[in-house]
Amino acid sequence: MSRLNGKLVVFGKIIKGVGVLRSIDHVATEDGTNCPTQEVVIVDCGEIPEGADDGVCNFFKDGDPYPDWPADLDKKPDEFSWWMEAVDSIKAFGNEQFKKQDYKIALRKYCKALRYSDVCWELQGIDGGKCSALRKIKSQIYTNCSACNLKLGDLKGALLEADFAIRDGGDNVKAFLRQGQAYMRLKDIDTAVESFKKALNLEPNNGGIKKEFAAARKKIADRRDRENRYSFLFNFCHGCEHAFRLQRLIGFSPPCRLRLQQKLARFCSN
Incomplete structure (x- = not known):
């Protein structure tokens, strides 16, 4: 064990509070440094007197006895x-x-x-x-x-x-x-x-699920509508090496249509 000389090493057995160590162990660390991405602070320490509360139960003082x-x-x-x-x-x-x-x-x-x-x-x-x-x-x-x-x-x-x-x-x-x-x-x-x-x-x-379902279907319908409205642009640019750029523009709102057409003109002129 000579390799541990001069190091801050403690040997012992965990009697209570294994969850504290597990929680610290699960804190994410930065790549290459092993430094935790959030603060891990010891705010109190010392010896617990005989018969005193060890703080393991009801830690949040909410009545949880476990x-x-x-x-x-x-x-x-x-x-x-x-x-x-x-x-x-x-x-x-x-x-x-x-x-x-x-x-x-x-x-x-x-x-x-x-x-x-x-x-x-x-x-x-x-x-x-x-x-x-x-x-x-x-x-x-x-x-x-x-x-x-x-x-x-x-x-x-x-x-x-x-x-x-x-x-x-x-x-x-x-x-x-x-x-x-x-x-x-x-x-x-x-x-x-x-x-x-x-x-x-x-x-x-279930009304809540119906509402979520309707909202999702509307997003799909809106997306298909945009695809149909701009499909002529893709047909015009068929074979153009820049066509893939237009696919990234398909989510533009109607007020941006003019800018989309201007970009199309520039792409096709290259």
């Missing part, structure tokens, strides 16, 4: 019902934060609920009914995670979690809705329409 990570539990019950009750409770805390529009904390709660649900698969005596119940609630939680990420602007994360929700619950209407919303904001309108169609097949009278 530690962030199941590994920090003093005792792990063997009853499936205990774990499902914990998952439901943590999910409810996430719902409260979502209603308050604190989407970061809501997402943190939902991720915590997923960690507790993962423990259920390790328990003895998991029958078909329990598996179905577990998959259903996981699908709901993933859908809620997707909704949070849509609010936070993490569109790829929202899409991934919607996919996970659909994997665990093929009849989850909200999962298809979130998937469609993510595709819409990623500008993949055609795929969004397919997601909204699947949602409508499950709930044909």
Whole structure:
């Protein structure tokens, strides 16, 4: 171990708070430097007196009695019902934060609920009914995670979690809705329409989904209208090495038509 001489190295065993280290470990770092992209600050440290609160439970002072990570539990019950009750409770805390529009904390709660649900698969005596119940609630939680990420602007994360929700619950209407919303904001309108169609097949009278579906179809109709209006330009430029540039201009609004035609003239004269 001589290679560690002069280095700041500590050997020990984590008794509580493994989630803190996991959270730090998951912070993104800059390429080549390993520096975290956001601040990781130790605001307090020291020895916890005998019998004092270690701060693992109810960290946010919101009444949530469960530690962030199941590994920090003093005792792990063997009853499936205990774990499902914990998952439901943590999910409810996430719902409260979502209603308050604190989407970061809501997402943190939902991720915590997923960690507790993962423990259920390790328990003895998991029958078909329990598996179905577990998959259903996981699908709901993933859908809620997707909704949070849509609010936070993490569109790829929202899409991934919607996919996970659909994997665990093929009849989850909200999962298809979130998937469609993510595709819409990623500008993949055609795929969004397919997601909204699947949602409508499950709930044909859902007004919210109908509205999203109509908006997506209108975008496609508008795009086709632009393509038809400018198709003569592409025909005129058939074989021109600059034709591909015009394809990038097809999204221009009608007031920009004159500029588009001027660009066409310049391209074709080269």
